[in-house]
Amino acid sequence: MNVPLLDLHAQYEQIKPEVKTAIDVVLESQSFIMGSTVKRFEAEISNYCNAEHAFGCASGSDALLLALMAIDIKPGEYVITTPFTFFATAGAISRVGAIPVFADIEPNSFNIDPSEIEKILSGEHPVASRLGVDPKKVRAIIPVHLYGQMADMNPIMDLAKRYKLYVIEDAAQAIGSKYDGKQAGEFGDFGCFSFFPSKNLGAYGDGGLITVKDPDLAKKADILRTHGARPKYHNIYVGMNSRLDAMQAAILSVKLPYLNEWSEKRREAAEKYNLLFTESGYITDIPDCCTTCEALGKEPCDLPSNRLVLPKEQTGAPANNGKHIYHQYTIRVKNRDEIMKKLQKKSIGSAVYYPVPMHEQQCYAEIGFESHDFPKSVCAANQALSLPIYPEISEDQQEYVVSTLTKILSEYA
Numbered sequence: 001m002n003v004p005l006l007d008l009h010a011q012y013e014q015i016k017p018e019v020k021t022a023i024d025v026v027l028e029s030q031s032f033i034m035g036s037t038v039k040r041f042e043a044e045i046s047n048y049c050n051a052e053h054a055f056g057c058a059s060g061s062d063a064l065l066l067a068l069m070a071i072d073i074k075p076g077e078y079v080i081t082t083p084f085t086f087f088a089t090a091g092a093i094s095r096v097g098a099i100p101v102f103a104d105i106e107p108n109s110f111n112i113d114p115s116e117i118e119k120i121l122s123g124e125h126p127v128a129s130r131l132g133v134d135p136k137k138v139r140a141i142i143p144v145h146l147y148g149q150m151a152d153m154n155p156i157m158d159l160a161k162r163y164k165l166y167v168i169e170d171a172a173q174a175i176g177s178k179y180d181g182k183q184a185g186e187f188g189d190f191g192c193f194s195f196f197p198s199k200n201l202g203a204y205g206d207g208g209l210i211t212v213k214d215p216d217l218a219k220k221a222d223i224l225r226t227h228g229a230r231p232k233y234h235n236i237y238v239g240m241n242s243r244l245d246a247m248q249a250a251i252l253s254v255k256l257p258y259l260n261e262w263s264e265k266r267r268e269a270a271e272k273y274n275l276l277f278t279e280s281g282y283i284t285d286i287p288d289c290c291t292t293c294e295a296l297g298k299e300p301c302d303l304p305s306n307r308l309v310l311p312k313e314q315t316g317a318p319a320n321n322g323k324h325i326y327h328q329y330t331i332r333v334k335n336r337d338e339i340m341k342k343l344q345k346k347s348i349g350s351a352v353y354y355p356v357p358m359h360e361q362q363c364y365a366e367i368g369f370e371s372h373d374f375p376k377s378v379c380a381a382n383q384a385l386s387l388p389i390y391p392e393i394s395e396d397q398q399e400y401v402v403s404t405l406t407k408i409l410s411e412y413a
């Protein structure tokens with residue numbers, strides 16, 4: 001049996017005639033940039049996301065950049081985010097000349113820990129203090145809703161209010177997820193979404209979207225994505241060329257009505273994995289060293305080599321009025337890289353999101369971070385392993401993943 005990490009063919013088969021018709025309509029119109037197809041999709045998605053304003057752009061990375069440009073972040077100012085994310089989150093901060101300040105994660109959810117953010121803002125975070133971060137120069141927080149489960153937004157919004165900071169939600173992996181009854185992107189000043197093909201709502205190329213609360217900032221973000229010009233050729237701002245093209249918008253309009261059903265199927269697949277792994281007896285709780293250790297990697301790590309830690313639904317649990325949309329189903333295992341290779345040999349795809357936390361990236365060496373500055377992120381980067389999940393995954397495939405992985409684990413002492 002072959003179980004890819006993601007099977008886009010299975011989804012395409014389901015919607016092929018609709019997609020082809022939608023592409024044909026765009027081809028017949030010969031209107032490819034902005035225009036009515038993009039406007040229609042923007043209206044549909046603002047309705048879906050409960051957003052006041054929504055603008056398509058070229059990628060999720062650009063959505064983050066547009067948000068930071070709209071609030072006019074200046075060189076030397078700081079933006080707080082998580083070290084355990086895709087590079088685009090931190091990269092956008094640096095590209096506007098600002099400096100990323102990292103707050104470690106809460107290990108069960110892999111998301112930024114609000115109490116770590118508070119330490120930075122109150123001047124009590126040892127790393128931020130060592131690096132000379134002036135809390136008064138912090139302008140914004142970018143929580144990332146990793147793997148499709150939202151960050152703990154209520155305390156984050158409280159802090160933002162108290163310290164007068166913008167909140168830019170990196171919802172690239174979380175379209176349609178919920179926290180306390182509200183959708184991803186509904187909390188912050190901005191919501192940034194990605195339509196990278198592997199995302200839950202994926203285009204057939206790059207694409208992104210920014211949602212904005214404030215009407216003036218919305219107008220600015222809209223202008224910024226078309227070079228900062230309004231009207232054309234009259235540049236109010238130094239903007240960029242970042243638009244969602246009509247072909248991608250047409251494809252996304254076909255897919256959007258299926259999104260909730262697909263998310264439900266992902267949730268069902270996650271539940272099935274949880275059940276099968278629990279029945280296998282190979283699971284364990286996250287060891288204390290991952291939740292409390294203040295030193296890098298605490299050797300030896302207490303996670304037994306023949307056990308795995310299941311993903312935890314926290315903010316995303318229905319009992320908390322939440323919804324985890326399982327963009328990824330991510331477990332923790334000790335001998336992660338070796339296990340990945342063994343799965344590959346058995347034709348099972350898996351992936352590491354992400355192997356190197358932001359503070360350990362070479363491009364940030366000059367900031368002066370040390371590896372042990374964010375031990376929980378380092379630990380997650382060593383242990384996280386994402387298993388195949390997509391709406392069309394079959395029970396047989398899931399059973400094969402579970403039996404193969406538990407057999408691999410059984411070979412460790």
Ligand SMILES: Cc1ncc(COP(=O)(O)O)c(C=O)c1O
Nearest residue numbers: 059060061086088172194195196
């Ligand atoms: C957390 C996160 N932020 C930002 C991005 C950037 O999105 P894109 O690839 O559309 O630029 C991604 C997607 O890869 C992501 O996963």
